[in-house]
Amino acid sequence: MLQEIEAVIIDLDGTMFKGKRLIPKADDAVAYLRSLGKRIAFVSNRGNISQRMCYEWLKKWRISVRKEEIILSSTVTAEFLYVHYPFCKVWTLGDDGLQEELQRYHVRLAKKPEEADFLVITLHERMTYDDLNLAFQAVQHGARIIATHADKTFPNENGNAIDVVGMIGAIEATTGRKVELILGKPSCFMAEAALRYLQVSPPKCLIIGDSIETDIRMGRMHGMKTALVLTGNTKKKHLDSLLEKELPDYIIDSIYDIVRFGEEIVQ
Template sequence: MIKIEDYDVYSFDLDGTIYIGDRLLPGAVETLEYIRSNGKKVRFITNSSNLSREECKERLERLGLTIQLEEVVTALYLAGLYFKEQYPAARVYVVGDDQVKAELHRQCIETIDDPAKATHVLVGHDRAFSYDRIQHAMNAIYQGAKLIVINPDPICPVPNGYIPDTMTFAKAIEVASGRAIDQIIGKPTHYYADRLLEISETDPNRILIVGDRLETDIMLGQAHGFATCLVLTGVVSKQDIPKSRIKPDYVIENLSELFAFELPLEKSHLFEQHL
């Protein structure tokens, strides 16, 4: 099983890994305390397109966790950073919840309502997604705007099942416009991996990614040299693993088994896989 000294930075996805809805998942508190008590770093890496770093920190604190802002990376925050670094003069038409515009404004990026003036279309999770928004976005793209997507997740786990996520909306716009997506910000992209390395200040092989999605969390590690641990409290079931080309280094039922410090040795071995 994983030993605490094996890695210097333990990076956790949020939805389906640390919590679902307003409920912490088993082992979250104890695991984070154990990591910190051993002098290791914790990072929270979410593909959320409607949580700023500050909002993410506040949400985790409401659930009873102790968080430092510099430990948090959200795809929404990185979307703002992407424009700040690559296109500081961009005029962005947003397809997304209000938090998307707020984050862009926080990073001094202009948002506009007139698609004819847009240099970019940015797509996030959008509870008000509509025919008009598709039409406006596709018209902006017809006139040369680039299509940027905050994360590649098609669905998101919630207490009673799943809800549509960013890629569901992005694909509708991609089909309507006939233009391929120009850039995806969230896991498992190089952009996300590079930012994680920057804030981790260590070598890739000293980072463990813990998450519930093969195609984002585990692929992030597989593509960029991080070790990976799949937790079965979110989207993926144990039966899904043999069907996928994406193989985690470890598989656990929930976070209480990450170090197996509260489980009999023979039980923890049932869920350990070195693939």
């Protein structure tokens, strides 16, 4: 499994973390991959935090990581706007991390909603009615809509919570305008950002993630090797109903199992 692999893309939620807890020995798995000299990228659909915030979180858990290894949907959205719309002004509906990431890429933030060329939507866990109304104003004055990702719900302490699709739904329904671009996994924008950073050809890249819909799908579509972990979204009972086109190359209980795989090859 690991012999031919030069670089590894690691998903965060459900693969490294379960809610706010580290998945047992996930840190050791990363250290093990480092010891083998594998290049690593941490890729997540979180659009409401910045690279810096994510870096500090990973450091808190003593995970071996460099800042530039972290590629979030906020990162890819900011880079996309910087490259393809260098003149645009942006209004955001989302937590502060998104704005921080846009500013890191020198994307201009509109001072008023009316000025905005784009409304960028991500998860906003402290959203108020006023925030929603300002975003609505932006679109009413012609802003086009982009979303960092399009997850409907995410698990929190009380079961499921509304994810970004809640914010998107409110704006689309009230303005009659549609999101024109969603950047998160499984999009080619995330895949290409990771492959570009890792400087690896897809067949020599392994993606490890918990989601058939995003991680495995993105890996398969771009010709990477894929490993599904069962510590997140996908449970054993779901495996029987998978279509052939959805199957990962490997199914492992947790990310730490890659150590076992590595050892088997050595012996």
